[in-house]
Amino acid sequence: MKTILIFIQKEFLQIFRNRAMLPMIFVMPLIQLLILGSAATFELRNIKMEILDQDLSPASRELTARFQHSPFFIVSNNANDIADCEFALDKGWADCYLVLPEGFERDLVNRQGAEIQLVLNSINASAAALINAYSTAIATEYVQSLSDGSGQSIPMIESTYSYYFNPEMNYPSFMVPGILALLITMIGLFLSSMNIVREKEIGTIEQINITPVKKYQFIAGKLIPFWIIAQVELAFGLVIAWLLYRIPMEGSLLLLFSFTAIYLIVVLSMGLLVSTINRTQQQAMFVAWFFMVLFIILSGLFTPVDSMPGWAQKINIINPIKYFIEFIRMVLLKGSGFAETKHLFAIMGAFAGILLPLAMWQYRKRE
Amino acid sequence: MFAVEAHNLVKKYKDVQALNSLNFKIEQGEMYGFIGPDGAGKTSLFRILTSLLIPNKGSATVMGHDVVKDYREIRKISGYMPGRFSLYPDLSVEENLQFFASVFKADIQENYHLIKDIYSHIEPFKKRRAGKLSGGMKQKLALSCALIHKPEILFLDEPTTGVDPVSRQEFWEMLGRLQKDGLTIVVSTPYMDEASRCDRIAMIYRGDILAEDTPEAICNMVDGELWSAAGAQGYNLLIFLRSCSECVNVYPFGQEVHFQFHGDHENMQEKVREQFPDVILREIRPSVEDVFLNLSADAAKEKEVLNG
Numbered sequence: 001m002k003t004i005l006i007f008i009q010k011e012f013l014q015i016f017r018n019r020a021m022l023p024m025i026f027v028m029p030l031i032q033l034l035i036l037g038s039a040a041t042f043e044l045r046n047i048k049m050e051i052l053d054q055d056l057s058p059a060s061r062e063l064t065a066r067f068q069h070s071p072f073f074i075v076s077n078n079a080n081d082i083a084d085c086e087f088a089l090d091k092g093w094a095d096c097y098l099v100l101p102e103g104f105e106r107d108l109v110n111r112q113g114a115e116i117q118l119v120l121n122s123i124n125a126s127a128a129a130l131i132n133a134y135s136t137a138i139a140t141e142y143v144q145s146l147s148d149g150s151g152q153s154i155p156m157i158e159s160t161y162s163y164y165f166n167p168e169m170n171y172p173s174f175m176v177p178g179i180l181a182l183l184i185t186m187i188g189l190f191l192s193s194m195n196i197v198r199e200k201e202i203g204t205i206e207q208i209n210i211t212p213v214k215k216y217q218f219i220a221g222k223l224i225p226f227w228i229i230a231q232v233e234l235a236f237g238l239v240i241a242w243l244l245y246r247i248p249m250e251g252s253l254l255l256l257f258s259f260t261a262i263y264l265i266v267v268l269s270m271g272l273l274v275s276t277i278n279r280t281q282q283q284a285m286f287v288a289w290f291f292m293v294l295f296i297i298l299s300g301l302f303t304p305v306d307s308m309p310g311w312a313q314k315i316n317i318i319n320p321i322k323y324f325i326e327f328i329r330m331v332l333l334k335g336s337g338f339a340e341t342k343h344l345f346a347i348m349g350a351f352a353g354i355l356l357p358l359a360m361w362q363y364r365k366r367e
Numbered sequence: 368m369f370a371v372e373a374h375n376l377v378k379k380y381k382d383v384q385a386l387n388s389l390n391f392k393i394e395q396g397e398m399y400g401f402i403g404p405d406g407a408g409k410t411s412l413f414r415i416l417t418s419l420l421i422p423n424k425g426s427a428t429v430m431g432h433d434v435v436k437d438y439r440e441i442r443k444i445s446g447y448m449p450g451r452f453s454l455y456p457d458l459s460v461e462e463n464l465q466f467f468a469s470v471f472k473a474d475i476q477e478n479y480h481l482i483k484d485i486y487s488h489i490e491p492f493k494k495r496r497a498g499k500l501s502g503g504m505k506q507k508l509a510l511s512c513a514l515i516h517k518p519e520i521l522f523l524d525e526p527t528t529g530v531d532p533v534s535r536q537e538f539w540e541m542l543g544r545l546q547k548d549g550l551t552i553v554v555s556t557p558y559m560d561e562a563s564r565c566d567r568i569a570m571i572y573r574g575d576i577l578a579e580d581t582p583e584a585i586c587n588m589v590d591g592e593l594w595s596a597a598g599a600q601g602y603n604l605l606i607f608l609r610s611c612s613e614c615v616n617v618y619p620f621g622q623e624v625h626f627q628f629h630g631d632h633e634n635m636q637e638k639v640r641e642q643f644p645d646v647i648l649r650e651i652r653p654s655v656e657d658v659f660l661n662l663s664a665d666a667a668k669e670k671e672v673l674n675g
Contacts, residue, residue: 211467
């Protein structure tokens with residue numbers, strides 16, 4: 001036990017002596033939370049729309065006005081023909097253009113159903129889908145207002161809805177817990193995978209290997225400091241997230257930290273595995289990044305896991321980040337307790353039970 | 368009991384034979400040197416003896432403990448200084464020493480007398496980070512760390528490589544004092560001039576021990592007279608002597624050319640002077656390096672013959 005403490009003490013001494021380390025631990029989460037939490041949103045604003053009104057009727061002007069008053073669109077009417085619109089789209093002056101053809105009002109009044117055309121720049125597919133949805137909503141609203149005015153009612157189904165667990169569809173509430181998960185994963189994985197490789201690179205591992213220190217003592221002495229740092233990182237991140245975004249904390253923080261404790265064993269074991277396989281920090285860095293990026297993309301941080309194809313969901317079965325993001329959202333937003341999350345505890349426990357012994361077995365004191 | 372005993376020790380890497388069935392015995396309290404160029408297999412041997420590497424064949428014991436089975440015992444009783452400086456550069460001198468003492472469960476105060484002689488040189492810099500020390504001071508710190516747990520045997524792999532001549536001198540004097548206190552010291556070096564500091568040396572070349580004896584006995588291993596030729600046209604001299612049928616074992620040695628020959632030395636001198644009037648010819652006593660160059664040339668020839 002004393003030997004482990006000596007290693008932990010040495011490790012902390014080295015970590016805090018490393019000039020890059022403290023900024024990494026405290027500034028990185030601040031910046032990531034600040035940028036990712038507020039820059040990325042569900043909404044799309046400031047959509048540049050070119051409207052080509054070929055009808056020049058009260059109806060077409062009314063529809064144009066509705067677009068102009070929408071907070072999402074910046075409308076311009078500079079185009080004289082389709083060619084102008086295409087040009088604006090090509091040049092990037094417009095994100096989309098809307099054509100209100102001649103006879104728009106006539107068709108509308110005759111109730112034959114009028115046609116309008118929306119052309120979108122779809123380089124960003126999800127943005128294009130959003131623009132389409134917004135535009136359709138505005139057009140539908142306009143048609144409804146017409147029928148209201150005429151007194152003849154068309155039967156309509158009106159749905160009311162309520163967003164549970166994030167009633168205001170607050171983007172940071174959704175995003176920030178995921179970013180916290182990402183942060184501690186990064187800190188845990190990189191610190192642990194770089195550290196032992198570094199000892200290999202500078203040769204100190206030789207000097208350690210010939211001491212009577214036992215394998216488990218060395219590994220415990222290596223991993224416990226990172227385990228503590230990552231937990232502190234989570235606590236720090238939670239405080240920042242609360243101060244900046246007032247993200248909800250419905251569930252028990254104790255539960256969150258207990259789950260994190262197991263999760264970190266998984267992450268640190270992965271780091272240890274990476275560092276036993278590689279010989280240089282550069283190699284370890286690339287391998288760690290490879291897994292990191294793969295797991296993040298599949299984790300459900302940015303896109304819902306349920307909408308992924310079957311094979312991707314199957315890969316996700318072994319993606320610890322996915323489970324952690326699921327867990328942290330459940331606990332912070334929904335207030336889930338142990339009863340609702342015990343399956344996640346079981347899965348994470350199984351990961352830890354496999355990975356830690358595997359990593360320890362892989363690490364050899366002699367060749 | 369011997370301090371170290373090796374029987375038919377073999378180590379192979381993928382396509383390199385690092386050690387070729389080595390046999391040797393080291394007495395307790397002896398200063399034993401492995402002398403050989405880079406790539407001779409010295410480091411592989413040291414890593415086997417310190418239990419970091421497992422041999423493919425053969426066996427070895429250190430203080431009676433088998434290097435494969437009883438590696439735990441070996442780690443307690445041996446001190447090892449790898450060829451590369453391998454202490455923590457971001458820890459201070461003091462912290463490194465404290466760390467290694469603690470890992471070995473040793474007490475610095477109790478064992479301070481062992482390192483006092485060495486550590487006192489670097490004590491004024493004890494707050495300095497180990498990475499910022501000079502080469503000689505790094506060496507002293509590494510030796511202190513290797514000694515702090517009171518080992519019975521010390522393995523030093525090229526301890527003086529990259530160290531200035533004054534520090535090298537000092538370092539060997541320290542080793543001499545440690546030996547007097549009863550420590551067995553096994554050391555390797557590529558510097559032939561350091562060989563004379565050892566009680567016995569083994570010349571190691573391409574995984575084989577070419578010769579093993581006291582430095583004096585080794586120097587007497589050259590059969591016949593050894594001559595040195597020095598002149599302004601060193602390279603042409605070398606070419607000429609190599610083309611002479613009477614001359615054997617011709618090799619450059621610093622600014623000079625060393626060689627042996629068959630027949631009468633007066634004839635030889637005449638013949639050389641004819642071509643090179645300003646040449647200085649003298650008979651010399653072989654140094655360890657001469658023996659090494661002689662033996663390794665023979666070994667290389669033998670291998671060529673064997674390989675057809």
